[in-house]
Amino acid sequence: MQYSADDVAAASSLQFLTYLCVSTATFWTYYYAWSLHEEWTFLLRSRWNKVKCLYIITRNVPFVIITLDLYLYFTPDNHSEKCLMLINIYSSFGFISVVCSESIFVLRTYALWNNNKFVLVATVCTAITFVIASIDVAFTTIAASHVMTSAIPGITGCYRTSHGIQLSMPFLLLFVFELGLISLTLIRAMQNWRTVNGPLYTVLVKHNIFYYACGLFLAAVNVLMPMLFSQYAIHSVFENLQFYVLAILATRMHLHLWNVGQDLHIRGSDALMLALMSDAPLHFSDAPVLTPIPDAPTADQTV
Template identity: 55%
Template sequence: MEPSAEDVQVATAWKLHYLACTCVTLATFWTYDYISLLHEEWTFLLQSRWTKLKALYIVARYIPFFFIATDLYMIFTPNENPDKCRMLINIYSCFGVISLTCSECFFVLRTYALWNKNRTLLATMMFALVSTIILFIGIWFTSIATSDVTTSAIPGMVGCYRSSRSIYFFMPFLLLFMFALGLVFLTLIRVIQSWRTVRSPLRTILEKHNMFYYACSLLLSAVNVLMPVLFSYVSAYYSVLEHFQVLILAILATRMHLNLWHTDQHVHDSNVLLYIPMSNMSPTDCMV
C-alpha cells in the first residue's frame, strides 16, 4: 500500500528532528574541540611567524564555523521553499569544499616533509589533489542539483534536507578515499623504511609519522562511500555523514599541525631520532 500523505508528513518531521539533533551534536563537538585547544591555538597564533602555512591553518580552522552556522540556519529556520533550501545547501557545500581542500593540503605537506621535501613527489601530489578537488566539485554539485529537496508541511516543523539514490551521492567521497589511500601508501613506505633503519618499536614510528591522522582520514572517506551503498535508507541522512567528514578532517589536520608546531618548539634532545620537524612542512619552498 502507498503511504498516506499524513504518514509522509510524520516521517519527514521525524527525519528533520533527527537531523536537527545530529547537527547540534556535531556543532557541540566542534565547539568543544575548539575550546579544549584554545590555549595551545592562541599560543601558536601569537608566537608563530606569519607564513602561507599559518594562513592555511587559519582558513582550515575557522571555515568550519561558517559551515556549521549555515547548516544550523538551514535546519532551524522556517523554510517552505525548496529553492531557498537548495541555495543554502550550495552555500554550505562551498564552505565544505574549502575546508576539505585546506585539510587535505596539510596531509600533502606532511607527506612532503616525510619524503625529505621531494619536489617531484610534491608536484605529483598537488596535481592529484587539484584533479581530485575539481572532480569532487563537479560531481558533488551535480548530485545536489539532481537531489530531492524535502521540507516539512507540518506547522511548527522547520528545516529541510536533501536525499537521492543516484550514484553521484557517494562518488565525491570515493575520489577522496582514493586520494587518502595514496597518501597512506606513501606514508607507510616511509614508516617501513624508518622501522628498518632505526629499529624502534613500530607503534612509536607510526605515531611519529602521524599514521593515526592518515588512517582516520581514510576511514571517514570509506564510511561515506560504503554507507549509501550498503544502506540505501540513510540517503536522507547523508548530509550528516558529509558534515562529519568535513568537521573531523578539519580537526585532524589542524590538530596534527598544532601538535607538530608545539613539538617543534620543545624538541632540543639530539637523541630524538624519529622526530620530523615542523620546519620541514614550511611552504616557503613548495608549491602552495
C-alpha cells in the same frame, strides 16, 4: 492521522538533523573553548607561512558550516530554490575544509620525502584532478535533488533527497587519494626506519598514518552509506563527521608537532617549518636540526 506517512518521515528526518546540528554546534564550541589557550599561544609565537594560513582556514571553516546548518534547519522557509542555494554554499565550504585539511598532510608527506619535487607535483596534480571531478559530480547531484520540508507545523527547515552512486563518487575519490598518500608515508617509513631516529620524524609518520587511517575509514563509510540507506538524513551524519573529524585531526596534530618542536628547541626555526617545507630539504636524521640550544627560538628566526 491527518498527515501522510511521507509527511511524518520528512518531519522525523528534519528533527533528527536539527538535533544533530545542535549537538555538533555544542561540541565544536566546547572544543574551541577547551583548546583556545594552546591555539592562541601557537598563533602568537609561530611564524606566518603557508601552513599557518592553512591551519587558520581549516580551524575556522567548520564554524561557517555549522552556522549554515543551523540556518538551514531553523529557518521556516519552504522555498526550494533558496534551500538548494544554501546546500550549495554548505557543500562549497565542506570542500574547502577537506581540501585544506588534506593540504596540510600533503605538505607533511612532502616533508617526509625531503622536498622531493616529483612527489609534490604528482600529488598536487592528482589532488586537483580529483577535486574538479568531485565538485562536478557533487553539484550536479545537488541540482538534480528534491527538496523536502515539513508539512507539520512547528518543524522548520529543509533537506535534500537523492541517492545513487553519484553521492558516493566524491568520497570514493577521496578514499583513493588518501590511499595513495598513506602508501607514500609507509614506503618512506620503511626506507628510513633504520637510519632516521629523530622524534619529529616519528611524530610525522605516526600522525600521517593515523590521519589517513581515519580518513580512509570515514571515506569508505560515506561510499557505502548512500548504497545502503535511501534517506539522506542518515548518511548526512557521516558526511558531516568527515568534515569535522578531518579538520580536528589536522589542526590538533599540527599543534602537537609544533609543541614537540618547541620542547626540543629546534635550532633555526619552529617545528612548523617541518610541515611547511623550507627551500632546502630537511633531513630529519641530521644532528644539527635537533640540537638543543640554551634559549627557545624566536619567531623571526630562519632555517
